[in-house]
Amino acid sequence: MRPSSTLLLVLGLSSTLTACGGEARSQASASPVVETTVAEPQYESIEQFESAAIKRDVPYVPTPQETVDEMLRLAQVSRDDLVYDLGSGDGRIVITAAKKHGARGVGIDIDPTRIEEANENARTAGVTDKVKFVQGDLFNADLGQATAVTLYLLRSVNLRLRPKLLAELRPGTPVVSHDFDMGEWAPDDHKRVGDDDIYLWIVPAKVDGNWQWKDAAGRSIVATIEQEFQTFTGTARADGDRYNLRNGRINGAEVSFELVRAGDETAPVLERYAGKLANGAIQGRITAGNRQAAWLAKHD
Numbered sequence: 001m002r003p004s005s006t007l008l009l010v011l012g013l014s015s016t017l018t019a020c021g022g023e024a025r026s027q028a029s030a031s032p033v034v035e036t037t038v039a040e041p042q043y044e045s046i047e048q049f050e051s052a053a054i055k056r057d058v059p060y061v062p063t064p065q066e067t068v069d070e071m072l073r074l075a076q077v078s079r080d081d082l083v084y085d086l087g088s089g090d091g092r093i094v095i096t097a098a099k100k101h102g103a104r105g106v107g108i109d110i111d112p113t114r115i116e117e118a119n120e121n122a123r124t125a126g127v128t129d130k131v132k133f134v135q136g137d138l139f140n141a142d143l144g145q146a147t148a149v150t151l152y153l154l155r156s157v158n159l160r161l162r163p164k165l166l167a168e169l170r171p172g173t174p175v176v177s178h179d180f181d182m183g184e185w186a187p188d189d190h191k192r193v194g195d196d197d198i199y200l201w202i203v204p205a206k207v208d209g210n211w212q213w214k215d216a217a218g219r220s221i222v223a224t225i226e227q228e229f230q231t232f233t234g235t236a237r238a239d240g241d242r243y244n245l246r247n248g249r250i251n252g253a254e255v256s257f258e259l260v261r262a263g264d265e266t267a268p269v270l271e272r273y274a275g276k277l278a279n280g281a282i283q284g285r286i287t288a289g290n291r292q293a294a295w296l297a298k299h300d
């Protein structure tokens with residue numbers, strides 16, 4: 001995963017400037033007769049002054065339009081969606097979602113100047129009935145209504161945001177990030193547009209914990225699942241026999257795995273399970289050789 005990005009270049013530049021400032025100060029203090037004048041910053045409006053005083057987690061750098069287009073394509077945004085752009089800048093992502101895909105959108109940005117720009121851009125694009133821009137900290141936003149989320153933040157900010165995304169977004173919600181990944185939460189898809197990386201994750205349902213079901217032969221199975229983002233492993237028991245759950249995958253609310261005898265890494269698959277989680281139960285099919293059976297698993 002490529003570490004370079006326009007955003008990182010911007011951050012690199014600002015840390016170089018800070019370092020130069022520090023060096024100049026230490027030279028000045030070596031000479032007792034140096035007089036220094038510090039220019040007062042000039043602001044043209046209250047908004048500019050407020051903007052300068054804000055503590056941002058990420059500087060403002062807009063996503064190129066062709067990358068915006070690909071982000072929305074990768075998330076399969078449609079007219080049924082409510083797209084949240086966290087750190088929305090001039091509003092281009094939610095405005096494009098509205099204009100090209102007929103979606104509704106919410107942009108959240110901590111900087112009032114960006115919110116003003118975004119509202120102006122929404123008016124120019126004729127989509128004020130579909131989009132809303134809210135000034136605030138993205139970490140305080142309620143994401144429960146979002147059906148797609150877009151990000152152009154930093155990796156460290158993505159990592160801080162990750163638990164909130166997993167807790168608040170519904171299973172199956174696409175999250176798309178320009179240039180920065182989510183650490184151990186591996187992307188479900190990745191695209192490259194010019195110099196930009198785009199990562200896609202589908203929020204997985206939560207399947208961690210204890211489950212019970214009947215296998216294809218009608219025996220009662222008691223299983224414990226350990227989830228790691230969109231993958232899982234597990235152990236199971238039936239009639240005193242021990243089994244492992246292998247190749248566990250979660251795609252939104254869709255759950256699948258293989259059941260094998262425990263204690264043998266190369267053990268053949270006894271049963272394949274595939275189903276959908278809703279209201280604390282998984283319903284689907286079990287395939288054992290050429291036999292099929294209904295599968296209903298209940299969370300303890």
Ligand SMILES: C[S@@+](CC[C@H](N)C(=O)[O-])C[C@H]1O[C@@H](n2cnc3c(N)ncnc32)[C@H](O)[C@@H]1O
Nearest residue numbers: 056057058061062063087089109110137138152
């Ligand atoms: C890299 S820009 C991305 C802008 C836009 N999403 C795009 O892709 O064109 C990041 C934006 O996040 C905003 N931001 C930084 N920290 C924030 C925070 N804690 N809450 C909300 N917005 C924040 C900045 O003001 C900036 O506009």
